[in-house]
Amino acid sequence: MDPQLKVKIARKVPVSTHKFNHYFKGFEKIETVRKIFGEKTEEVLNNLKVEFAGFRGYMGVSHIDGHLLVSAVYLKDGDIVDIYLDIIHELVHVKQFMEGKELFDNTFRYTDRPSEIEAYRVTVDEARKLGLSDERICEYLKTEWMSDDDLTRLAKTLNVRCSRS
Numbered sequence: 001m002d003p004q005l006k007v008k009i010a011r012k013v014p015v016s017t018h019k020f021n022h023y024f025k026g027f028e029k030i031e032t033v034r035k036i037f038g039e040k041t042e043e044v045l046n047n048l049k050v051e052f053a054g055f056r057g058y059m060g061v062s063h064i065d066g067h068l069l070v071s072a073v074y075l076k077d078g079d080i081v082d083i084y085l086d087i088i089h090e091l092v093h094v095k096q097f098m099e100g101k102e103l104f105d106n107t108f109r110y111t112d113r114p115s116e117i118e119a120y121r122v123t124v125d126e127a128r129k130l131g132l133s134d135e136r137i138c139e140y141l142k143t144e145w146m147s148d149d150d151l152t153r154l155a156k157t158l159n160v161r162c163s164r165s
């Protein structure tokens with residue numbers, strides 16, 4: 001302990017996770033999800049843990065053990081179709097993590113990273129299955145941290161037509 005400090009701070013704290021299946025139901029029946037995990041779909045989703053976080057943001061996958069992280073604020077206030085597509089996107093990252101792939105390769109820009117392109121491709125396929133228009137998919141792809149150029153590049157890679165105003 002730092003002798004200057006007069007307080008005790010616990011350094012190893014438990015991360016509260018929950019069973020994915022308890023909060024997100026029916027994903028094992030979605031064809032796209034079955035394509036991601038194949039015959040292991042039930043097993044993976046049964047074992048998958050989700051951590052709900054109280055801060056703003058969207059979703060992610062823990063780079064320590066591959067569990068899903070979801071912003072409770074986003075879950076409450078976000079668009080339900082966006083949330084659904086984000087879960088599909090993150091499930092691709094869960095699979096990538098299980099395969100030992102590099103999820104956070106910072107030698108690539110976010111929109112060029114192979115792990116992201118793969119996740120976005122699966123997500124765009126699912127969005128099309130839902131009947132979403134290119135315009136709506138484009139809206140989904142756009143996030144505040146993405147520049148217009150990045151969005152254009154990503155949309156082009158994914159064959160999504162985004163009209164620029």
Ligand SMILES: [Zn+2]
Pocket residue numbers: 089093115116119
């Ligand atoms: Zn991603």
